[in-house]
Amino acid sequence: MSDNHIYPIFDTILQPKDKEQLLGQTAKVFWMVGLSGSGKSTLARALENALFEKGFKTMLLDGDNLRTGINNNLGFSQEDRTENIRRAAEVSKLFASSGLVTICSLISPTEKIRKMAKEIIGQDTFEEVFIECPIEVCEQRDVKGLYAKARKGEIKDFTGISSPFEAPTDADIVVNTAAHELNESLDLLVNYVLGKIQPAPNK
Numbered sequence: 001m002s003d004n005h006i007y008p009i010f011d012t013i014l015q016p017k018d019k020e021q022l023l024g025q026t027a028k029v030f031w032m033v034g035l036s037g038s039g040k041s042t043l044a045r046a047l048e049n050a051l052f053e054k055g056f057k058t059m060l061l062d063g064d065n066l067r068t069g070i071n072n073n074l075g076f077s078q079e080d081r082t083e084n085i086r087r088a089a090e091v092s093k094l095f096a097s098s099g100l101v102t103i104c105s106l107i108s109p110t111e112k113i114r115k116m117a118k119e120i121i122g123q124d125t126f127e128e129v130f131i132e133c134p135i136e137v138c139e140q141r142d143v144k145g146l147y148a149k150a151r152k153g154e155i156k157d158f159t160g161i162s163s164p165f166e167a168p169t170d171a172d173i174v175v176n177t178a179a180h181e182l183n184e185s186l187d188l189l190v191n192y193v194l195g196k197i198q199p200a201p202n203k
């Protein structure tokens with residue numbers, strides 16, 4: 001039942017900045033790049049939990065999960081990877097424009113693909129996070145047994161083995177997961193992110 005409240009009719013189009021102000025944070029997209037097994041998903045989940053504990057509003061997009069839904073028609077050719085990243089970047093842009101701190105975890109193997117993501121999201125919002133780890137260490141971890149299968153030729157176009165991985169040279173932050181324990185890597189990442197998402201001063 002109506003409480004007879006009269007809502008004023010505003011015709012302004014709300015801007016991302018208005019939503020950021022309401023949420024008390026600066027919306028950014030933290031784009032986590034790295035080989036399979038480098039630690040992207042582990043750090044992305046831990047980062048989101050750390051931010052949640054501190055009261056930030058977040059959204060997490062993981063390449064592996066996106067590939068079971070919105071990107072379930074895509075494989076691992078260069079063309080499909082490009083389309084995969086394009087869609088993920090467009091979706092991230094929507095989340096960021098609603099004020100959310102958005103964390104994306106996708107291999108994003110080439111400079112060209114990452115440049116496209118940055119262009120879609122916008123350079124003021126996009127933060128490239130390189131989860132650095134030598135392929136030998138990723139292969140030793142072989143979290144999902146994919147490297148073993150790729151070596152046996154059971155998976156084609158596997159990143160770092162039969163498909164290229166160009167390590168970023170100008171990432172905004174590099175987290176080396178072979179040189180640091182998980183808690184140290186997380187600390188470094190959380191501190192960096194907190195420095196970027198503090199609310200802008202009131203207009």
Ligand SMILES: Nc1ncnc2c1ncn2[C@@H]1O[C@H](COP(=O)(O)OS(=O)(=O)O)[C@@H](OP(=O)(O)O)[C@H]1O
Binds near residue numbers: 035036084107108
């Ligand atoms: N051929 C091949 N190459 C690389 N990865 C493969 C492949 N086949 C399946 N997988 C699984 O898919 C996950 C990577 O998907 P992404 O969407 O992040 O890849 S990409 O950014 O489009 O390159 C990746 O997840 P992560 O291990 O979390 O990176 C793998 O589990």
Ligand SMILES: Nc1ncnc2c1ncn2[C@@H]1O[C@H](COP(=O)(O)OP(=O)(O)O)[C@@H](O)[C@H]1O
Binds near residue numbers: 034036141143181182
């Ligand atoms: N410093 C670290 N940061 C992140 N993960 C680490 C680190 N050291 C070891 N690991 C381990 O490496 C593995 C990374 O797997 P995962 O997060 O699934 O990688 P990706 O999402 O990049 O494929 C996990 O088993 C994790 O516990």
